[in-house]
Amino acid sequence: MAVNLTPNAIAAIIAGDVNSKPLVQILDIKLIAAAAQPKERYRLLLSDAVSSQHAMLATQLSDRVKSGQVRKGSVVQLIDYICTSSQNRKIIVVLNMETIIRECEIIGNPKSLVEFDSTAQKPLPNGSLDHSTRVSNNRFNAQNPGQSVQSFPPTVQPPYQPPPNYRNHGPMLKNDAPARIIPITALNPYQGRWAIKARVTAKGDMRRYNNARGDGKVFSFDLLDSDGGEIRVTCFNAVVDRFYDAIEIGKVYLISKGSLKPAQKNFNHLKNEWEIFLETTSTVELCPEEDGSIPRQQFSFRPISEIENAENNSILDVIGIVISVNPSVPIMRKNGMETQRRILNLKDGSGKSVELTLWGEFCNREGQKLKEMIDSGSFPVLAVKAGKVNDFNGKSIGSISSTQLFIDPDFPEARGLRNWFDRGGKNVASVSISREIMPGGSKNEIRKTVSQIKDEGLGRSDKPDWVTVKATISFIKTDTFCYTACPLMIGDRQCNKKVTKSGNMWTCDRCNQEFEECDYRYLLQAQIQDHTGLTWVTAFQESGEEILGCSAKELYLLKYEEQDDDKFGGIIRSRLFNQYLFRLKIKEEMYGDEQRVKITIVKADNVNHSSESRYMLDLISKFSR
Amino acid sequence: MDTSSPSVFVNAELLRMHVGKKVRAVVHVTQSDGEITTGKSTDEHQLIVKGLPHVSLMSYVEVIGIAESDQSIRAETWTNFGNTFDAQSYNQVCQLANGEFKGLFL
Numbered sequence: 001m002a003v004n005l006t007p008n009a010i011a012a013i014i015a016g017d018v019n020s021k022p023l024v025q026i027l028d029i030k031l032i033a034a035a036a037q038p039k040e041r042y043r044l045l046l047s048d049a050v051s052s053q054h055a056m057l058a059t060q061l062s063d064r065v066k067s068g069q070v071r072k073g074s075v076v077q078l079i080d081y082i083c084t085s086s087q088n089r090k091i092i093v094v095l096n097m098e099t100i101i102r103e104c105e106i107i108g109n110p111k112s113l114v115e116f117d118s119t120a121q122k123p124l125p126n127g128s129l130d131h132s133t134r135v136s137n138n139r140f141n142a143q144n145p146g147q148s149v150q151s152f153p154p155t156v157q158p159p160y161q162p163p164p165n166y167r168n169h170g171p172m173l174k175n176d177a178p179a180r181i182i183p184i185t186a187l188n189p190y191q192g193r194w195a196i197k198a199r200v201t202a203k204g205d206m207r208r209y210n211n212a213r214g215d216g217k218v219f220s221f222d223l224l225d226s227d228g229g230e231i232r233v234t235c236f237n238a239v240v241d242r243f244y245d246a247i248e249i250g251k252v253y254l255i256s257k258g259s260l261k262p263a264q265k266n267f268n269h270l271k272n273e274w275e276i277f278l279e280t281t282s283t284v285e286l287c288p289e290e291d292g293s294i295p296r297q298q299f300s301f302r303p304i305s306e307i308e309n310a311e312n313n314s315i316l317d318v319i320g321i322v323i324s325v326n327p328s329v330p331i332m333r334k335n336g337m338e339t340q341r342r343i344l345n346l347k348d349g350s351g352k353s354v355e356l357t358l359w360g361e362f363c364n365r366e367g368q369k370l371k372e373m374i375d376s377g378s379f380p381v382l383a384v385k386a387g388k389v390n391d392f393n394g395k396s397i398g399s400i401s402s403t404q405l406f407i408d409p410d411f412p413e414a415r416g417l418r419n420w421f422d423r424g425g426k427n428v429a430s431v432s433i434s435r436e437i438m439p440g441g442s443k444n445e446i447r448k449t450v451s452q453i454k455d456e457g458l459g460r461s462d463k464p465d466w467v468t469v470k471a472t473i474s475f476i477k478t479d480t481f482c483y484t485a486c487p488l489m490i491g492d493r494q495c496n497k498k499v500t501k502s503g504n505m506w507t508c509d510r511c512n513q514e515f516e517e518c519d520y521r522y523l524l525q526a527q528i529q530d531h532t533g534l535t536w537v538t539a540f541q542e543s544g545e546e547i548l549g550c551s552a553k554e555l556y557l558l559k560y561e562e563q564d565d566d567k568f569g570g571i572i573r574s575r576l577f578n579q580y581l582f583r584l585k586i587k588e589e590m591y592g593d594e595q596r597v598k599i600t601i602v603k604a605d606n607v608n609h610s611s612e613s614r615y616m617l618d619l620i621s622k623f624s625r
Numbered sequence: 626m627d628t629s630s631p632s633v634f635v636n637a638e639l640l641r642m643h644v645g646k647k648v649r650a651v652v653h654v655t656q657s658d659g660e661i662t663t664g665k666s667t668d669e670h671q672l673i674v675k676g677l678p679h680v681s682l683m684s685y686v687e688v689i690g691i692a693e694s695d696q697s698i699r700a701e702t703w704t705n706f707g708n709t710f711d712a713q714s715y716n717q718v719c720q721l722a723n724g725e726f727k728g729l730f731l
Binding site: 609610613614617620 | 709711714717718721
């Protein structure tokens with residue numbers, strides 16, 4: 001089907017008419033190599049069937065050439081264009097155009113318009129052109145020489161009026177041409193049309209939220225392509241409904257027409273500075289044929305020994321043999337909601353082991369499965385993708401919402417671990433990086449005197465100081481020496497949270513239960529003294545019992561129920577001035593506005609006089625004369 | 626605490642330096658027949674203690690009394706420390722008390 005191009009269109013443009021929105025044909029497209037420019041520029045040869053003229057295509061339209069929307073022979077309607085003069089030459093720049101016919105034979109017999117002298121223009125069939133006057137927007141039947149064509153009025157649609165602020169940016173065209181598939185790593189917001197083909201490696205749950213703008217829902221999924229590029233895709237509200245069911249982990253999709261925005265580093269731990277946001281106009285197409293070039297998952301496992309030096313809150317992947325699985329315990333979260341927690345231990349060939357904390361659903365799903373495997377005597381391999389490093393107690397790893405667990409996966413690293421373990425790795429002792437490094441044993445005990453605690457500023461650094469002090473209990477505070485504790489068991493530990501009495505019953509907020517009898521646990525404030533000075537310390541249940549020689553309950557009943565102050569006082573006095581070797585944990589903490597050094601007795605050991613004598617004799621031998 | 630007549634910490638070797646003076650020593654009892662008690666000093670030499678009642682063998686007894694000879698002590702007071710005692714540490718104290726830290730003791 002041939003169409004009539006706008007007669008004299010070229011001449012009109014040259015003359016300065018930039019409003020006619022003519023129909024022209026592209027005779028030629030040439031890529032101009034411009035070293036200084038970030039994007040390639042195309043130069044078109046435009047024709048109105050009679051004359052032809054070069055025009056530069058604005059870079060925002062370059063993609064249309066690249067994608068094939070605009071090619072040699074395309075008949076286009078120029079929407080936004082300018083014509084400038086430069087050194088006696090007229091330069092046409094096309095800022096926006098619409099492809100009317102993508103492929104068309106050359107219409108007419110256009111000849112290059114001689115440009116540099118406006119007076120030398122070829123006379124047009126319809127009379128001479130007065131370039132000083134604006135050519136009116138005439139659409140008339142041109143007699144196109146050399147072409148037998150039906151004459152019919154141009155069937156061009158009414159001019160497309162883009163919103164003014166799109167003057168320098170081409171809006172997206174409604175166009176069926178498929179966008180080119182590019183690697184995920186090439187995606188950026190300035191890309192123009194793009195498409196990616198990638199496999200879903202993770203699919204988040206749909207989450208409802210409520211913020212200042214109202215209610216909404218959101219879900220995200222992660223993509224991995226054949227080059228190893230990864231990116232997260234997020235959908236909001238109506239878009240969630242469109243795609244949530246369609247997206248399945250492990251399947252490959254062709255995705256296009258999403259918007260690119262900076263990735264939210266708080267939640268998105270993929271190595272990509274961008275994140276895709278799908279809109280209602282986005283397309284997601286399932287690729288049914290299996291694409292072997294796209295891996296199923298991307299890991300970068302770290303040996304457990306390296307995790308010891310990892311930064312708190314960093315996200316990493318780890319793989320190890322599960323050597324123990326603890327029972328699931330309910331934990332109260334800060335927002336009042338209860339969740340499950342399960343602690344596992346992983347071991348690998350680096351000689352170190354690490355605690356892995358599973359939260360929520362992981363406890364019941366993978367956690368339960370792993371427990372059954374351990375109970376039956378096997379030691380499965382567990383691969384963790386996106387675990388979070390926690391430095392509360394040594395270094396441990398916790399699960400987060402985007403964590404994925406793989407039990408006995410078929411990876412080379414898993415096979416390597418299995419081999420190592422079965423061939424002796426099982427019996428290799430490993431040091432846990434998740435225990436508080438407490439210098440224990442007489443070999444690496446640090447002995448201090450009471451005055452040294454203050455003089456040396458112990459407890460002021462990031463980590464608590466653990467020291468041993470030989471001292472005597474000189475005072476025990478008796479007005480409050482214990483608290484009422486919850487006796488219920490949570491997993492393998494007693495709850496021990498402080499309980500309150502309501503009526504006849506005791507209530508525990510954590511366990512959410514009532515009971516008649518509570519437990520009593522020591523919370524002692526005492527003074528210890530040696531030849532250098534004295535200091536206040538706190539002692540909890542275990543060390544409290546060591547110091548007082550009886551249970552908190554006995555003392556409590558003695559004081560408050562039997563109200564036998566004499567006997568009570570007698571017991572307390574009898575425990576004063578006993579000498580102990582105290583294991584102390586010293587740490588500076590905030591109390592309201594001020595920093596105070598808190599000293600806790602972790603253990604109160606009786607002095608072994610024989611070894612103590614040897615210690616002192618050794619000290620004496622080190623005195624200088 | 627009565628400090629009027631201090632006793633010198635001695636083992637067998639140091640005993641001879643304080644003959645006639647009040648001394649104290651720990652003896653690991655090897656023989657006890659009422660009047661004479663024989664035992665090992667903290668530096669592994671034989672010592673005789675006079676005036677002790679019957680003491681069970683292998684117990685450690687601290688004896689305070691007058692050194693009668695370079696091998697015997699007449700007991701004035703004594704304490705039974707039982708069967709466990711760090712003789713080596715005591716021996717070192719004896720040496721220190723008679724050596725560089727003499728001034729602290731007498």
